[in-house]
Amino acid sequence: MTIAAAGDTATEGSRFWRSIRQLFTRNLAAKIAATPMIAIVLVVFIGCTLWTVWFSFTNSRLLPTGSFTGLDQYNRLFSTSRWNVSVRNLALYGAFSLVFTLTIGFLLAVLIDQKVRFEDAFRTIMLYPFALSFIVTGLVWQWIMNPTLGLQGTIRGMGWESFTFDWILNSDMVIFALLIAGLWQGTGFMMVLMLAGLRGIDEEIWKASRVDGIPTWQTYIFIVLPMMRGVLVTAVVIAGSGIVRLYDLVVALTNGGPGIASEVPAKYVYDYMFTAGNIGQALAASTMMLVTVMIIVIPWAILEFGGGEKKS
């Protein structure tokens, strides 16, 4: 008895050590392969983010050498009218851009999904603007929307003297000029994502809804759309990250003008980091951009991944 019991504890002990060893040796190849990625995430993403946040609390200028000054940079940031205009612009652009790219993208995808002829050609035409950089997009639209050279000039030249399309020079409308260019560039990509989602829906679903006599539009909205949840989430994340980093389109299209009417946060960060040589101020601004993203992403992540057991 006692011998057997002793033998048991011995195996227990060795089993413990074996499991420890297994923690390192099991799937060793996979662990080695993942190490660089983990290191990059820790150092580059998390490390640099913490670095950014820390130096936003200092009075660093050209070099990150400043001393801790608490919330000074944030006080200055929120009393700067250029920053406040930038935030308002991004909120406006973001809301409209998100709603319109998703809606128009979905509608276009549904239209193309009707087994139209020349589907490939349409898809290519729609996606083509996405192949252009924001800089090119911005310049093209700058010419189109320039009152003397572009659309307004052309239509007036054709005889409609009172036609006015000068959004690019109008402080109140310039953000919609940005929106037009942004939508032109981004909607095609959303359409392709949505189309992939639509094609992933089983044909049996459609047959069943036809048997039940449900109208096509209702099938799309109440059955197909909820089934496309994964694609929708991807689309929102891609569109959202495109909105927050909005910079090059503004630089090419309006350079923040007229006045400061189309400034955006990323441009504020760039200008204060590089031109003004004020790292503290620029990092405070970029930290605020990070916080905004977190406010949107964290609730979504909790909804999506939280609750542990639940799997969709």
Next chain:
Amino acid sequence: MEEKGVFGSPWTNLWEDIFMKRFAVAAGFAAALMSATAVPAVELEVTHWWTSAGEAASIAEFARIFEEETGNTWVDSALAGSGTGANPVIISRILGGNPMGATQMNTGRDAEELIQAGLMRDLTDIAEEMNIRDFYVDESLLEPCTYEGRIYCFPINIHSWDWLWLSTAAYEKIGQPVPTDWNEYVDSWPALEEAGILPFGLASGWPISGVPGVLIAGIGGTDLIIAINRDKSVEAVRSDKFREVAEALDDLRSVISPEMQVPSFGDVGNQLLAGEAAGNIHGDWLQGDLQIAGGVPGEDYECLPALGLNDMLTGGGDSFYFPVLPEGTDPAVIEAQTQLARILLSPEAQLAFNLKKGSMPIRTDIDLSQANACMQKALVLLDNGLLPSGDFALSSDTQQQLQDLSIEFINDDNISVDAYIDRYASIIESAD
């Protein structure tokens, strides 16, 4: 018979081509190495942002003299975007450990932290050897270059924003004499507008940033500009004198609108020569472009230094910096830095460069009889000394804030003069 490759196919032909080219390149390198040991000619990369027509012509003078006198090669790295686009590239290259041989930057505080961090070469020995304090037109120019008693950069010219450029053609059209000071100019605006001429030509973006400083020095006067730019006095900003300046800017705003703004300051120069715009406040580097475009001062355009009101100019300018090169750099390159530093200040180069650039030389001992009418006017004012311009006395951070404010104010009629003064005051209050 046409020669074929060894195996006769086009692919082997291609291979031979590549191989032979490689070999040729390698042989070229070897030859270059051999000649390098014979004559220590090196390449020196020089970065600058002088890309407009007049500017490019002036930097080419430095390059020519440098190559002629030393046999070295000037590798020209012109960066687009001036202070806003090029400055970041220059600074990040130096910070990132990839310094150029020499670089131009504005005389002022943009590089002060680079100097403090020991990234710029100490030029004190060269300065002493050349006795530069004997010939510098104003020793205050060397202040931004000096740190703990050592000299780290050489100002190579004096630029001033304080110019009102007027179009002779525009005033011929309305049949009035060309104004002789700011007040007459303002009085002529209604007639100009009636004739369909832009009273004030303006390029979008940064060019407006220099205008408030010019108005402060011209309308507000010498004491005001010193109090604000050098002493950072908030009381001065809240004074009645500054209010006059803000009101002048408000007047200016009434004749400027976004749709009339052109992309770059060079375009405004063309507007002036064509008589489409009557006036412009811009730095003297505009004159380089006016000359390239065939303008003659006194005939095609008139210039009023200090708005025709003050007898002193605010000044900054450009300096050359020589970054500390990484260890293991060929000593010949460091020697080339030294040679370039000497040449930049030499009378010959100073004269050739500044005549093309439209700026004033930093030396007092050269013959400027070739200088045009506008430069002659400036040289007279320069004898009275130099006032600190914003570029010169304020940190890049403060300059950026003031630029944001100017751009916002000039384009948005809803900002009152009082709000402008308040915001100007709070920026000056936090300036360091």
